[in-house]
Amino acid sequence: MFTKILIANRGEIACRVIKTARRMGIATVAVYSDADRDALHVEMADEAVPIGPAPAADSYLIADKIIAACKETGAQAVHPGYGFLSERASFCEALEAEGIVFIGPKPKAIRAMGDKIESKKFANAAKVSTVPGFLGVIEDAAHAERIAGEIGYPVMIKASAGGGGKGMRIAWNEEEVRDGFDRARSEAKSAFGDDRVFIEKYIVDPRHIEIQVLADAHGTTLYLGERECSIQRRNQKVVEEAPSPFLDEATRRAMGEQSVALAKAVDYQSAGTVEFIVDRDRNFYFLEMNTRLQVEHPVTELVTGIDLVEQMIRIAAGEKLTLAQDDIRLNGWAIESRLYAEDPYRSFLPSIGRLTRYRPPAEGKTGSSIVRNDTGVYEGAEISMYYDPMVAKLCTWAPSRLEAIDAMSDALDGFTVDGIEHNVPFLAALMRHPRWREGRLSTGFIAEEYPDGFMPMAPSADEAQVLARVALSAHLTDAARRAKHLDRLRPAQALRSDWVVKIGDDYYALTTADAVESDWRPGHAVWRGAVDGQSVTAQVRPLRNGMRIDWQGLSVLTRVFTPRLAELDALMPVKLPPDTSQMLLCPMPGLVVSIAVQEGQEVKAGETLAVVEAMKMENVLRAERDLTVGPIRARPGESLAVDAVIMEFA
Structure with a gap:
């Protein structure tokens, strides 16, 4: 059995491998990029070796750096985790050449099965049931269109190398094949260094x-x-x-x-x-x-x-x-x-x-x-x-x-x-x-x-009652603490029996008898208790004059008032959010890959405005309506924060 292994990965899978190795009495070596210097897997391992800059292409994907780390630490074997170098036969062979064991299959199996195109050819030869498709080299988007037409729509365009949903598109018509082919190749090249894709029949309602x-x-x-x-x-x-x-x-x-x-x-x-x-x-x-x-x-x-x-x-x-x-x-x-x-x-x-x-x-x-x-x-x-x-x-x-x-x-x-x-x-x-x-x-x-995406959900009447009682219980617990330790509340206010809980735009009249028992204490994020015999686990976060409660996918803002304050609150004007309809905002932190338009250009609904990349995925930002492009505030290659202005519309 090995006495020391190196984990050529990061994050949760590196930590997972370290736990088992530790239980088996095997010492572990972690590798890390500049971005992961303080990562958990680095702290958990017995030894850790830096391997380069943050981008994976400059660190975790460099086989020579992994081998050098093995030689430096005396690691006898490498567990690759998943992703990165885990399915590269050349990495396995490079380790074997140095007398280092690859904790995984042999190069023959990796080559036969690791490449999606070759694996399907192999499976066909072995009489394994496969989805109809084209496994040869696809020359360009026009070639992809011809193939899709022969197979019959819908089709799936998939990267030959790698996995994890990267470089994968479903196309229901010729236009989607053209766009999907280009995007799949671009993502595959970025994520795996291999832009080959193949096309197969898409099975409707598949598991x-x-x-x-x-x-x-x-x-x-x-x-x-x-x-x-x-x-x-x-x-x-x-x-x-x-x-x-x-x-x-x-x-x-x-x-x-x-x-x-x-x-x-x-x-x-x-x-x-x-x-x-x-x-x-x-x-x-x-x-x-x-x-x-x-x-x-x-x-x-x-x-x-x-x-x-x-x-x-x-x-x-x-x-x-x-x-x-x-x-x-x-x-x-x-x-x-x-x-x-x-x-x-x-x-x-x-x-x-x-x-x-x-x-x-x-x-x-x-x-x-x-x-x-x-x-x-x-x-x-x-x-x-x-x-x-x-x-x-x-x-x-x-x-x-x-x-x-x-x-x-x-x-x-x-x-x-x-x-x-x-x-x-x-x-x-x-x-x-x-x-x-x-x-x-x-x-x-x-x-x-969720055809329109996952949107904030409004609680049902029964759910609102549960949330209101949790809010009141938390409020009374906090009020009692402050009355006892800070002496800032009048006894009459702390001990009153009638309360109103506001959830969204609705008000719920409750009494102290509606409060429920819980061992929750102010400052704790998780509230546990029982409401009418139902076990409830919720998260409570104090806000100014209120509390946010998260429970079973619901996230509501609650406020607890005296009846008179509730009457006054109902008279308060509603503050409207600012109008951002004349701007394209960056929807997440990311890197601007490209700007597809110019200032003054007239754009139709659905046309591409920009492409932003984050966490190895390209996100195409399209026009939601016909418009004219105004000042462009961002440039390709620029890193943007969420809601940063990419461009304005005239």
């Missing part, structure tokens, strides 16, 4: 279901059940679960056996994932094989009890798997929610900044459920524009699917993040969605259920 495989160098190959990854946004997975609520045992076995056959055909050795698109009739089609650890691997670990990182390390060290296929049992249900640094109320655009408060829910077992949080950040850490926006992976396990969902809902309600925008409100709302709870999923779920 994204993947099989986890595990194989050693001694002829044993296993499948560890499936993960449902259908909840996606912009082809990026958001929520995953194991097992799938859709598969029956016969389909699960067929997919598993086919995955094992494919892995054996390429002499696969390590943990890997075979991804499938599954239609409404449970017909499944090979999508790709990820020759690495998947982001969503924790849900498989929770339902199987198998540490995949440990197995990868043991396999790389030449050990035999001690498991047989009959030993694999799926126990209970696990859910994973990806917490992203993005603004769900602004089309999920990236958000960067410092985590002024970061308080995940407590990990471990509570009652019949388990909470696990894989993260690579800490309170005070900086969320950078250079890397993926994922902050954490929150997982819950329970005996049944609905119990796991309810445990996730409670954990999300107690997950405190301040300083950046984040998608916890969306994730919390999703856990309450009837279609999600029923398991009626497809990869189009988010687009179908």
